[in-house]
Amino acid sequence: NAGVTQTPKFRVLKTGQSMTLLCAQDMNHEYMYWYRQDPGMGLRLIHYSVGEGTTAKGEVPDGYNVSRLKKQNFLLGLESAAPSQTSVYFCASSLDSRNQPQHFGDGTRLSIL
């Protein structure tokens, strides 16, 4: 009964370093999303995918890249981390229609020094 799993849960990076956040879902969902949560701002959409092999930009895509090579995985990459990317990152997935509820992972807390 895993649902949506995010790894890692915590990470500290130095400015300029790169890293990849992994999101895996076992519900056979078509849609997957990456959000970031900053204090007082709710969650904002970074990138999303409507199916394997497809990705698209959300509201705040700058500085991030994503890939969806397999249906169950959605990777979020930071090529050159900046302090402004310090945030809590949430991955979510949902079925492809009827606006089914999005299922969220537990989040990744990322600090950029």
Add this chain to the structure above:
Amino acid sequence: AQKVTQAQTEISVVEKEDVTLDCVYETRDTTYYLFWYKQPPSGELVFLIRRNSFDEQNEISGRYSWNFQKSTSSFNFTITASQVVDSAVYFCALSGAMDTGRRALTFGSGTRLQVQP
């Protein structure tokens, strides 16, 4: 563009009080969906309810109830007889059915509810 406003940044109540969390939304879609999520101190996001724009019936689930009014573009959430375990940040969110297939959620900024014993 879509927008969700949760004007109450933080609410503090004493246990057993009733509390209402306000949510006002803006959308050009005629078909849309509204959601409430709970984020307890542990940090995960827990789905509470989904409501589509054609269903204005109020809903009750135990101590939780939701009041959807299209005329005022509001989707308010009431907790009756609040408990300490209700302490969390609550997010209202909106998804437009015509949103080019994204199905992504537009979130409000959240309301932090503190229930004092």
